[in-house]
Amino acid sequence: MSDDPLDALLNEMAPRDGEPIDPAAMARRDLQKALPKRFYKEATAQAQNGAFVLLLDGRGAKTPARNKLALPTLAAAEAVAAEWAGQDDVIDPLAMPLTRIVNSTIDGVAREMGATADEIAKFAGSDLVCYRAGEPEALVRAQAAAWDPVLDFARERLGARFICAEGVIFVEQPEPARRALKEAVGRVAQGGPAAPFALAALHVMTTLTGSALIALAVAHGELTPEDAWAAAHVDEDFQMRIWGADEEALRRRARRWKEMEAAAMLWGLVA
Template identity: 35%
Template sequence: MKRFWERVDVDAEGDGYIIRLDDKPMRLPGGDTLLIGQRPLAVAIADEWRSPPIGAPITPNHLPLTQLAATATFRIAPAPTDTATSIAAYARSDLLCYRAEEPPDLVQRQNAAWQPWLDWAAGRYDAMLAATRGLSLIDQNPNALAALARAVASHDAHGLAGLGVMVPIMGSLVLGLAVVEGALEADAAFQISVLDELFQEEHWGGDDEAAARRARAAQEVKMAARYVLLTRGSA
């Protein structure tokens, strides 16, 4: 698709807002008109459609907020339990629970960066997850898993859409919840999640491909966090 419209406007419509492209409602590929409940989010989505020059190609990469809003509205909202259950399952193998056995420097860094957020989850949700050394899967306390599942289910479709991006990328439900709860900035959460990778690069060197992949992932986490904030009227 190429940009053919000259004007992009945000108009009130019923209980929300729609984006108009040259006075015509913006429609998604399936033909649906996206009704956006919060004006700050509608303005940010309009900016996505306004950003490319006229005649320039537009790909899904140009429209991350639009995609998140469409996912929340048309896929998650009709059956939020399915998405919440899938997200909550990450607590069974949360990144923060699996520590290195060596070298000592890495062990120390993991303990310092990861344990405080397991402690935060224990205090915030009464959900203490156990940590181990090595990669063998351990059983977690069912009560802790249930508490974290309730925490996930307490979020609306927009929060679930944000978590659905952040949690798989970071491999940590705890970090994702900390971000959407406002306890941790998205950039900081992502850096915590790639601690092992950054440690290895310090000692063995990195490469451009890995750095580019990490930058893309960091941007996706940041955009998902921004989306959640916008749905709450800020960003």
């Protein structure tokens, strides 16, 4: 086995056999492991062969699958370098959500663009904002206030008219609405060298919020990441107001927010 500390770190960060390349899943696994010591003094970004790479003490960094850690814009590479520079005595993957998304982009999404786009588009059939409570009235109003603007955005900007249903009974969305959402995601996937990173960011935002429409609203500047996050947790916040805060749920949400924030940042740096 190599004594190189970077190789050792990559082995620790790499997915196990059969494990999906997924930033959230990798973070949960990393909670159970001892953190590796920081082995570099300086983390920087540098232009190289038409891309921008992360350098650790002048040496090119790699992803867990041993691909070059290269990004399409200097701003994105500098943001990743800032995460590495911000590590203290140990390297904590939980404190590096942007790096995790970039790794999963390079090692996974870039090879599976069509499949990733399809996963996002599938949310058209069960998007969070289309399923509403019938009561109590306070929750009905809260959902409408948070989610109606998202449906307005989909109609006005994407040309997609979605149907709302009460309760959890499945509703078949109109084919034109599903097609319009798929086309919107497809345009992201066809966005040139930055497309894998933008698509990965959109995928993370979609899965974290349970809504491709909320994620696309962030991507189009219709919602801030903070407002999108609040919209995704309307039901949970309503229940907490009635029954009190669930501290463990709030801790999980805080960890997931870091991933949401990083995904929105990545989108803004590459899209």
